[in-house]
Amino acid sequence: MRLAIALGRRGLGQVWPNPAVGCVLVRDGRILARGWTGPGGRPHAEAAALARCDDARGATAYVSLEPCAHHGRTPPCSDALVRAGVARVVTALTDPDPRVSGRGHARLRAAGIEVVEGVEAELAHAANAGFLLRLTAGRPFLTLKLALTLDGRIATASGESRWITGPESRRAVHALRARHDAVLVGAGTARADDPDLTVRDLGVTHQPVRVVASRNLELDPESRLGRSAGEVPVWLLHAPGLTPSEGWAATGARLIDCPTGQDALDPRAMMATLAREGLTRVLCEGGGALAASLIGAGLVDELVIFAAGKMIGAEGRAGLGPLGLTSLSDAPGFELTHVQQIGPDLCQTWRRR
Incomplete structure (x- = not known):
């Protein structure tokens, strides 16, 4: 999770109004792929990591913010993780955006994916303080x-x-x-x-x-x-x-x-x-x-x-x-x-x- 948060910081100053998110895909103790929010807010961190991974089935995705659950310019990242067959998603923060706010976690759980929340929350909050303040x-x-x-x-x-x-x-x-x-x-x-x-x-x-x-x-x-x-x-x-x-x-x-x-x-x-x-x-x-x-x-x-x-x-x-x-x-x-x-x-x- 600390690596995911550090990767997300790479987007600070470049991704507004989106959050600067990082994602790390891990299986059997080995990092499969890493991703972070791209300039202008696209691609999202999860999509960037999945694009760099040939096979994410059974993997754990560490994401510094709850995966999105709404359709914007791109499909929801929660759906992308489900389609990729990840077995577990670990997040640091719930997204306060009313279009997400728990829906991403709920969608993952409904698909049978184990979800762990609140890991390194304080560190993730500091990294995305601007995004969180704007919404709250x-x-x-x-x-x-x-x-x-x-x-x-x-x-x-x-x-x-x-x-x-x-x-x-x-x-x-x-x-x-x-x-x-x-x-x-x-x-x-x-x-x-x-x-x-x-x-x-x-x-x-x-x-x-x-x-x-x-x-x-x-x-x-x-x-x-x-x-x-x-x-x-x-x-x-x-x-x-x-x-x-x-x-x-x-x-x-x-x-x-x-x-x-x-x-x-x-x-x-x-x-x-x-x-x-x-x-x-x-x-x-x-x-x-x-x-x-x-x-x-x-x-x-x-x-x-x-x-x-x-x-x-x-x-x-x-x-x-x-x-x-x-x-x-x-x-x-x-x-x-x-x-x-x-x-x-x-x-x-x-x-x-």
């Missing part, structure tokens, strides 16, 4: 990435930020982008940095969606994002009722209405909007005001902080905007899960308590 909470899994000096600054007072961290950390950020469905930034960051927000130099063919939270559409269509929107998707989240400029209409970017709060887009509404569009994993790369609004709303599931051995001082720009706290007990809490030195920098991963 109506929002994607959200990772916040911050590149900071030792004193928590993201830029000098003049806005200079290239480069706080070293090239090794920047390469690690590209790998982080590749494991997410979308990269999100605020309009201020998009204007100041004019970023590409693509995955580069890693040989990937599937790019994340570039999302900008721009309440008033204050972004130049001649920016790097605008000029490349026809090649890699760009979504602009904006306040309802705005009419885009002819320049943005010509770029091919998607403009999506989103409810607003007092002076910005409502963070919960933003995440709900992205979930409705099918996104399961979103990486936010700033700026400080957007990051603070997402943390304040309790929406940040994971923090990835790249800390460089530099100091800028109080006049530098803070990595996080105001949270409006009046008591230390109200401060959002995170638990450290991983620490790694990357080049000259330190990378810390924190999970929300």
Whole structure:
């Protein structure tokens, strides 16, 4: 099962809105075939494994999520396992999708196949947290990435930020982008940095969606994002009722209405909007005001902080905007899960308590 879960992780960032599932076929202690969800969500992991197996009769299928039981673009995987003659199916999680939700397990049992559920459930849940959150909470899994000096600054007072961290950390950020469905930034960051927000130099063919939270559409269509929107998707989240400029209409970017709060887009509404569009994993790369609004709303599931051995001082720009706290007990809490030195920098991963 651990191998099936690890195989499924290969699809992270490539399979939305589908889950990233892995499947391993075993008979007499020997692995017959392995499979994982393909780019775009097809083929499913079970179908991929069965296609690589000449004879699965009597085998055990280890699958990191309940096999589907509904007809979509492909027939149900539960039926495929029945036709293949597997004797036993071991799963980690029940699929919360109402089209499945126990029906896959029931179909297998009705065909006389032994079904074992809940194996390595915690590990499988962590691997597919985005898919599960989208279905159960109506929002994607959200990772916040911050590149900071030792004193928590993201830029000098003049806005200079290239480069706080070293090239090794920047390469690690590209790998982080590749494991997410979308990269999100605020309009201020998009204007100041004019970023590409693509995955580069890693040989990937599937790019994340570039999302900008721009309440008033204050972004130049001649920016790097605008000029490349026809090649890699760009979504602009904006306040309802705005009419885009002819320049943005010509770029091919998607403009999506989103409810607003007092002076910005409502963070919960933003995440709900992205979930409705099918996104399961979103990486936010700033700026400080957007990051603070997402943390304040309790929406940040994971923090990835790249800390460089530099100091800028109080006049530098803070990595996080105001949270409006009046008591230390109200401060959002995170638990450290991983620490790694990357080049000259330190990378810390924190999970929300």
